[in-house]
Amino acid sequence: DKKPSARMEPERIREGYLVKKGTVLNSWKVVWVVLSDDAIEYYKKKTDSSPKGMIPLNGAKLITPCQDFSKRTLVFKVSTSKNQDHFFQATHMEEREYWIKDIKRAISCLQGGKKFARKSTRRSIRLPDSVNLSELYVLMRDQDTGIKELKLEKEKKIFNHCFSGSTVIDWLISMEKVRNRAEGLMLATGMMNEGFLQPAGELSKQGSESGAESVLLDQPNAVYYFADSGFFCEGYSSDEDTIMKEEFRGAIIKQGCLLKQGHRRKNWKVRKFILRDDPAYIHYYDPCKGEEDPLGSIHLRGSVVTAVEYVPDAKKYDVNGNLFEIITSDEIHYYLQAATAEERKDWIHAIQTVAKTGK
Template structure:
């Protein structure tokens, strides 16, 4: 009897559909392919992409400002584009996709644990691993608010800082190697350019895409970076919402306040000040709304009267001003993580 292919990973991703339109989908990675659904509760998928012989590209720059996009090219040379909500999520999907594809090629069953001892090649550097080390709050690169050309660049650092860090952490032998490795990090999307000098270099207008220069500014893609000019008091108040560190992010279902319908939204949780911003994952960079979490109450919801058309893993946020938000996580574990993170932020964030 032929066994069912095991489910490796599932979650919300934004998929490019016809006419350059992007739509949030519930995506399931199986051992032999990807299935995608319009809703998580749908019984049959809208489509299936076979993995055998496919090529997975980790970083795709084909869509301008769209970040965290990866591409899967089938044996029939059909390109499928997916966008994750943040860097770590994209890396996790790509890692599992590549491993599943390799397992098919070698006639093996997918397993997260390797059955053989890993061979560490001295010349091989894991850029994703290096990126996580650079983001370490204690030992990583410190992000700053830097002023240049009458603008303030928040949560960023200089090209010199990047190379300094690589040399100090013995990731490279000298600054020239550091510059080449930093450029590779930039090319893979682990760093982003901020300001004209670094953007021009990234577009190939300099010898290297990253500059070992204290005038060239960079930032981590999900650090909460923003640039502000001399602004009004209202603008300054709005920007204050984004000053906190990003604690958690990802896609959840949100119930509308008026029509009570459910839509996939990308949520970004910041800690100080404590705000939960939500976005349309398929389009705008500007948030659709902001939930001020200071002194809020967040609890799991089991009452069936609140469920409406979705079931399970619901939780509710009640703000200090008595506004209620009903959200749904993809799993019980994810719901618990969100509740804990929001509770922590609401206590320590102003």
């Protein structure tokens, strides 16, 4: 018969790669993060058995969005009861939302002395925060009933996948999310503060930096885009630029972190991958830096992607399973490693679909 254990192992609520700011140095590094019901642990590598650090959640506060670093969007801050600040950065919007929801929930369960549960069983007495911005964002992105993404010409540039500030307010009113333009501005400003909407042109950028009540401008000339859309801007310049931009035109199908094996030195590094469709490309980035300069791009048309059990030249300790390989039409091999079997399956499926249908 089972012995009752003195302390149940804390439940692993969520785990994954996040970028973390060094506690001493100002450098940002990718770490493997595990959220349990009473702490956040972070590891240098996913395979490490002991964590590099542990952040107790009892009495901690979560601050989001955190605008201490203007160049870095998607940062949130966990402040411990002893006033130590820890800064984490997610690689994309949706991922940040998941982490924030679960950390908030873990903190409030600890405060109330309850066991962690995603859904509160009894109706919370607190008034609901009347608006769920993540849900609103999903509605805005809806292909049929959402905000239409257009190609707009402004300031001698072409902005792709954009819309104007007034369009956002019009949409909020037409969907009966707000009663008037003033309410619409407040809500849209909330969407910008949370990073769901981003300013695209000079005018909208000035608005967002003004520190005024409403940073979103209700003007036809103020241009915005969705945080995870295929936004890009072209100047009227040489053809070469346009060809270069071509590969970023597709809609984003999937994004997230994977381990990638280097071509020359066979070491594994965490990279952020963005899969786009039509044209079919996967770009990879250093997750600690911005998305201006990809480290590389893989053209997927005619490529083959398969799960593999081992990688030639890989050091045993670097590989934790869940490997897959992309072989491009010109015979370049890319070896990647997902965090879980489920994630490997999803990536393979998504890449296969794009490779077949994309141009």
